[in-house]
Amino acid sequence: MLKSLSEILFEEGEERGKYYNAVSPPLIQTSNFVFSTVEQMRLALSNEYDYSVYSRGNNPTLAILRHKIAELEGAEDALVFSSGCGAIAAALFSQLRTGDHLVCIRKPYTWVSHFCKVILPKYGITTTFVEEGSAQAYEAACQSNTKLFYLESPNTFTFEITDIRAVAEVARSKGIITIIDNSYSTPLYQSPLSLGVDLVLHSASKYLSGHSDVVAGVLAGNKEMIRKIYDSEYLAFGAVLLPFEAWLMLRGLRTLEIRLQRSTANAKALIKAIDNHPRIKRIFYPFHAQHPKNDIARSQMKDCSGLFSIELNVDTPDEVILFCNNLKHFLKAVSWGGFESLVDPAITVYDFEHPEANELSWRIVRFYCGLESSEILIDDVLQALNILDNGAKNQQ
Numbered sequence: 001m002l003k004s005l006s007e008i009l010f011e012e013g014e015e016r017g018k019y020y021n022a023v024s025p026p027l028i029q030t031s032n033f034v035f036s037t038v039e040q041m042r043l044a045l046s047n048e049y050d051y052s053v054y055s056r057g058n059n060p061t062l063a064i065l066r067h068k069i070a071e072l073e074g075a076e077d078a079l080v081f082s083s084g085c086g087a088i089a090a091a092l093f094s095q096l097r098t099g100d101h102l103v104c105i106r107k108p109y110t111w112v113s114h115f116c117k118v119i120l121p122k123y124g125i126t127t128t129f130v131e132e133g134s135a136q137a138y139e140a141a142c143q144s145n146t147k148l149f150y151l152e153s154p155n156t157f158t159f160e161i162t163d164i165r166a167v168a169e170v171a172r173s174k175g176i177i178t179i180i181d182n183s184y185s186t187p188l189y190q191s192p193l194s195l196g197v198d199l200v201l202h203s204a205s206k207y208l209s210g211h212s213d214v215v216a217g218v219l220a221g222n223k224e225m226i227r228k229i230y231d232s233e234y235l236a237f238g239a240v241l242l243p244f245e246a247w248l249m250l251r252g253l254r255t256l257e258i259r260l261q262r263s264t265a266n267a268k269a270l271i272k273a274i275d276n277h278p279r280i281k282r283i284f285y286p287f288h289a290q291h292p293k294n295d296i297a298r299s300q301m302k303d304c305s306g307l308f309s310i311e312l313n314v315d316t317p318d319e320v321i322l323f324c325n326n327l328k329h330f331l332k333a334v335s336w337g338g339f340e341s342l343v344d345p346a347i348t349v350y351d352f353e354h355p356e357a358n359e360l361s362w363r364i365v366r367f368y369c370g371l372e373s374s375e376i377l378i379d380d381v382l383q384a385l386n387i388l389d390n391g392a393k394n395q396q
């Protein structure tokens with residue numbers, strides 16, 4: 001039987017009797033572990049998966065975290081990494097070899113795109129990007145050497161939805177491995193393993209840690225796959241999370257549910273307040289009625305979290321800059337998932353000299369709704385939108 005969220009956070013992986021009965025999980029800040037005999041040391045070194053030898057492999061603080069993450073995702077095991085990108089690298093390199101091909105959703109996380117376009121080709125691995133996250137699109141992109149489907153649903157600027165169950169079914173029928181980035185939804189809002197996906201990864205720097213003070217990643221799946229990755233890419237690439245960051249993440253996880261609820265409620269309240277504003281052309285949010293895959297989103301996500309984008313109804317890039325610079329509460333910053341609300345306009349990375357090279361319009365502005373009161377967030381965005389209106393009037 002599946003454990004409840006409270007059971008997972010309260011007791012999964014914890015053995016308080018071993019740690020002076022401390023309530024809070026122990027921070028085992030050590031690089032290595034001692035053995036009393038050569039025989040014990042030999043045994044441990046033959047199986048670093050089960051024994052703590054050196055903290056690039058096993059560390060008891062990380063072990064508690066791994067147990068909790070695995071249970072949250074409904075997985076048999078999980079690994080934690082020093083960044084989401086560390087998890088992505090281990091996942092890709094563990095499943096692919098020279099001559100292989102993968103199919104990836106268009107506009108994945110920036111550095112996944114970099115892996116596919118720059119790093120993997122150096123090892124003779126090619127990628128086809130699909131415009132749409134549908135079974136038909138993934139199937140049509142398959143070649144005889146396709147080994148992997150990479151999914152991100154929703155992605156985190158334009159919030160496109162992949163039909164996870166249907167794409168995973170195509171993969172199963174062809175013996176293709178599926179990997180999904182589940183950072184946006186967290187295990188609380190979406191359970192990709194139950195939809196047939198093989199490996200789930202997260203940037204734990206976002207909601208899972210939740211306080212804008214940790215960079216971390218996780219990867220979850222069945223025991224056989226995870227153990228294979230542990231014995232090879234995990235130990236060799238060395239993108240291991242430090243015990244203190246793991247401890248911070250354990251602390252963050254305990255409030256995941258209430259943080260997520262607050263962030264979600266704030267995003268929905270803000271969207272409602274600005275929905276019909278004449279300065280907003282479009283809202284990108286999977287549960288918004290305008291979303292083209294609204295039905296699929298609702299069928300595979302329990303809820304929709306606190307990140308969304310708008311397309312401003314403006315004529316010039318200067319108006320986007322005017323709007324963002326006039327936000328008084330939203331901090332201008334990348335990333336998301338912490339206490340503070342953030343704004344990240346696409347214009348900050350837009351290449352005006354090569355407009356055709358851009359995947360996003362400069363009119364798109366992404367908001368992360370944090371844990372402040374919703375009134376502050378609504379007032380802030382409305383006053384900045386109104387400044388756009390006044391600016392337009394003054395020009396007339």
Ligand SMILES: *Cc1c(COP(=O)(O)O)cnc(C)c1O
Pocket residue numbers: 083084085086109156181183184202203204205206215216217335
């Ligand atoms: C931030 C992010 C990543 C990368 O994670 P890091 O922890 O920054 O390495 C991957 N996927 C998504 C959706 C992200 O937002």
